[in-house]
Amino acid sequence: MPTNTNAGSTANGAARPTILDLAAACGVSPATVSNALADKPNVKASTREMVRRKAAEMGYHASATARGLRLGRSWSIGLVVGDIANPFVPEVVRGVEDVVWRARKNLILCNTDFQADKKTAYVRSLLDKNIEGLIVLSQVLSPSDMRLVEAADVPLVTVNRGTPGYTSDYVGIDNHAGVRMAMDYLVGLGHRRIGFIKGLPSSNSALDRFAAYTEAVERHGLDSDPSLVMPGDYDMESGDSGARAIMASAIPPTAIVAANDQMALGALGALHELGLRVPDDVSVVGFDNIQLAAHPLLNLTTINHPKRETGDAAARLLLQRILGKMVDPPRSVVLKPSLIVRGSSGPPKPAPAPKRKKSATAKNKSDQ
Amino acid sequence: MPTNTNAGSTANGAARPTILDLAAACGVSPATVSNALADKPNVKASTREMVRRKAAEMGYHASATARGLRLGRSWSIGLVVGDIANPFVPEVVRGVEDVVWRARKNLILCNTDFQADKKTAYVRSLLDKNIEGLIVLSQVLSPSDMRLVEAADVPLVTVNRGTPGYTSDYVGIDNHAGVRMAMDYLVGLGHRRIGFIKGLPSSNSALDRFAAYTEAVERHGLDSDPSLVMPGDYDMESGDSGARAIMASAIPPTAIVAANDQMALGALGALHELGLRVPDDVSVVGFDNIQLAAHPLLNLTTINHPKRETGDAAARLLLQRILGKMVDPPRSVVLKPSLIVRGSSGPPKPAPAPKRKKSATAKNKSDQ
DNA sequence: TTCTCCTATTAAAACGTTTTTACTTCGGCC
DNA sequence: GGCCGAAGTAAAAACGTTTTAATAGGAGAA
Numbered sequence: 001m002p003t004n005t006n007a008g009s010t011a012n013g014a015a016r017p018t019i020l021d022l023a024a025a026c027g028v029s030p031a032t033v034s035n036a037l038a039d040k041p042n043v044k045a046s047t048r049e050m051v052r053r054k055a056a057e058m059g060y061h062a063s064a065t066a067r068g069l070r071l072g073r074s075w076s077i078g079l080v081v082g083d084i085a086n087p088f089v090p091e092v093v094r095g096v097e098d099v100v101w102r103a104r105k106n107l108i109l110c111n112t113d114f115q116a117d118k119k120t121a122y123v124r125s126l127l128d129k130n131i132e133g134l135i136v137l138s139q140v141l142s143p144s145d146m147r148l149v150e151a152a153d154v155p156l157v158t159v160n161r162g163t164p165g166y167t168s169d170y171v172g173i174d175n176h177a178g179v180r181m182a183m184d185y186l187v188g189l190g191h192r193r194i195g196f197i198k199g200l201p202s203s204n205s206a207l208d209r210f211a212a213y214t215e216a217v218e219r220h221g222l223d224s225d226p227s228l229v230m231p232g233d234y235d236m237e238s239g240d241s242g243a244r245a246i247m248a249s250a251i252p253p254t255a256i257v258a259a260n261d262q263m264a265l266g267a268l269g270a271l272h273e274l275g276l277r278v279p280d281d282v283s284v285v286g287f288d289n290i291q292l293a294a295h296p297l298l299n300l301t302t303i304n305h306p307k308r309e310t311g312d313a314a315a316r317l318l319l320q321r322i323l324g325k326m327v328d329p330p331r332s333v334v335l336k337p338s339l340i341v342r343g344s345s346g347p348p349k350p351a352p353a354p355k356r357k358k359s360a361t362a363k364n365k366s367d368q
Numbered sequence: 369m370p371t372n373t374n375a376g377s378t379a380n381g382a383a384r385p386t387i388l389d390l391a392a393a394c395g396v397s398p399a400t401v402s403n404a405l406a407d408k409p410n411v412k413a414s415t416r417e418m419v420r421r422k423a424a425e426m427g428y429h430a431s432a433t434a435r436g437l438r439l440g441r442s443w444s445i446g447l448v449v450g451d452i453a454n455p456f457v458p459e460v461v462r463g464v465e466d467v468v469w470r471a472r473k474n475l476i477l478c479n480t481d482f483q484a485d486k487k488t489a490y491v492r493s494l495l496d497k498n499i500e501g502l503i504v505l506s507q508v509l510s511p512s513d514m515r516l517v518e519a520a521d522v523p524l525v526t527v528n529r530g531t532p533g534y535t536s537d538y539v540g541i542d543n544h545a546g547v548r549m550a551m552d553y554l555v556g557l558g559h560r561r562i563g564f565i566k567g568l569p570s571s572n573s574a575l576d577r578f579a580a581y582t583e584a585v586e587r588h589g590l591d592s593d594p595s596l597v598m599p600g601d602y603d604m605e606s607g608d609s610g611a612r613a614i615m616a617s618a619i620p621p622t623a624i625v626a627a628n629d630q631m632a633l634g635a636l637g638a639l640h641e642l643g644l645r646v647p648d649d650v651s652v653v654g655f656d657n658i659q660l661a662a663h664p665l666l667n668l669t670t671i672n673h674p675k676r677e678t679g680d681a682a683a684r685l686l687l688q689r690i691l692g693k694m695v696d697p698p699r700s701v702v703l704k705p706s707l708i709v710r711g712s713s714g715p716p717k718p719a720p721a722p723k724r725k726k727s728a729t730a731k732n733k734s735d736q
Numbered sequence: 737t738t739c740t741c742c743t744a745t746t747a748a749a750a751c752g753t754t755t756t757t758a759c760t761t762c763g764g765c766c
Numbered sequence: 767g768g769c770c771g772a773a774g775t776a777a778a779a780a781c782g783t784t785t786t787a788a789t790a791g792g793a794g795a796a
Contacts, residue, residue, distance in 0.1 A: 091453055108475065152384060
């Protein structure tokens, strides 16, 4: 019998057993237990078996904290989002979770509410916890936060929006192509006068989407009228007011493109309340293809944003960095948008038929 | 000059400084540094200041892993959800995050996809990580998982669904009262024949909601017809098929109550496609009041489920247990539902007026 | 002067692992 | 019989903290 006199917590019945307890119970040293459980080759088969059995029996599980300290790891990755309740977000979180889970790591969810100080505090806390990687969704880290992450040598993947001046792995969508598809589609239907509801200018994606609108207007020689373009903030409310403002234009458009689905849905609501029929009076196209855009009563034509794939790609990129500790230059994954035609879009009305003011035909909304 | 000969990682420029590095730089012992930063009273003011300054200068942050090991804490709480992409979930997550954040703890998000093995693996992993508390949302832990949590002495709060046989702190809503309100409201409008789309029988909440329907039918002496009650699974699709099945009844109802909003929205879609007007031909009432129920085109009358408050209450309960390590008996917080009247409900049609087939008055859908 | 009591500091132990190094034991070989 | 290598195990160091117990240096009292 070995001389291991473990005066450990064997008295305390409830506390979880440590490797010392297990070693004592097995009559071997902690080192051997560790090696046995880790399947190291230098431990006799019979010993390994008995350790295994005893471990299961006692319900021994190694403390992740202790291992983490010793190994310098944490098996945690941080995920910083602005607002988890935004319907776009959970879908990409789902994609991230899936691959992170398969890598046997955990996800620490940080909801910043877009507050700079909360963001900073979260980043610090994550770094203190020695996270193995960080994913930042649709947000910008402040330069000082960025320096911290960089100094800690923690792999970072930004999604949808990078930090200007700093470069990291990136996953996004081709916003320009998406809006171009929407515009080309509408033009193909015969629309020549198309309104646009923008996102906030602080967002790269919003800028890109608007730039693509401008470009399409020029390329197709469409009506270019400032009163057709309204600001927005990606929220439904602003889609509502934006649509109202656009339709109040001297010559209203026959179609409206919104920089995201929530604004498009807001526009849909506004048009409905204005007594305008969609798509007969005006077509509406969104961007992102959030779940509810598919509902038969909303039936929104939109640009699909592969959300799950976005999360998936971000997590994959991150894991590669973590595992390989690669020093390759930062990579970008740019996903392809696609057009989803639904009932909110159609050809424009037969053109400005003569002069028939205030036609009393305000009826139902959509047909399809 | 103290004899502290710290041969630490001062050579390595990049690595994050440890308390030894900081102590060396300050010319004091690690103990003093620790005490200074922790504002212990036994350190000279001038020393404290200089340690503070030097710490900021070097960017020293204590390793959470090391502190965690020493202090037996983790500053992490686990949150187990079934599907983060379900629109109900992010709202309560938001509520949880808010209070957890204020307590300076982190949230480890576990998405189980309702798979038993994934659930088990996540729980084990969380316990290994020494989480300080656990919140389980709309799910049941297996008895063996439950034993583990119990043995680890980790405070647990279940939300919306407890584990039968085990008792823990609990947060839920008065499902019965909610459906009763919906039914009483519809009866008040004059409805006597009301359909119901159920949730899965494996869910307590779904059972309660259905029980309340049955009870209301009896209490009010409403038509009790099995063909008015259809199974569902809380997904939109089943609301669609459920509504179709119900409307195929020999005598269709004048109103349908769905056990949650997603099924109600599915029903709305089905009715629309069947060419039935809401609420003129049939009223629809949901349960939960998810964000999109408020959209002007959906405009769903529903029972509000205080989602944010649910998360809030759950986290609060958990923190109390963590801080107080109370041994009080488990507590339950049962939130109050409330009726949100929107456009999808109204009085029934003037009754089976004589025989007037296919009245041509197909007009708009909602009023309110 | 010597003893006592504070104050400020430090050495050392502890938290629970993993890994490197060292130590047995034993069989085979010269 | 002594040496060597291999196999199996154990001791000890290390990861970065916090806390307990010990120590040094004065100040004041006897």
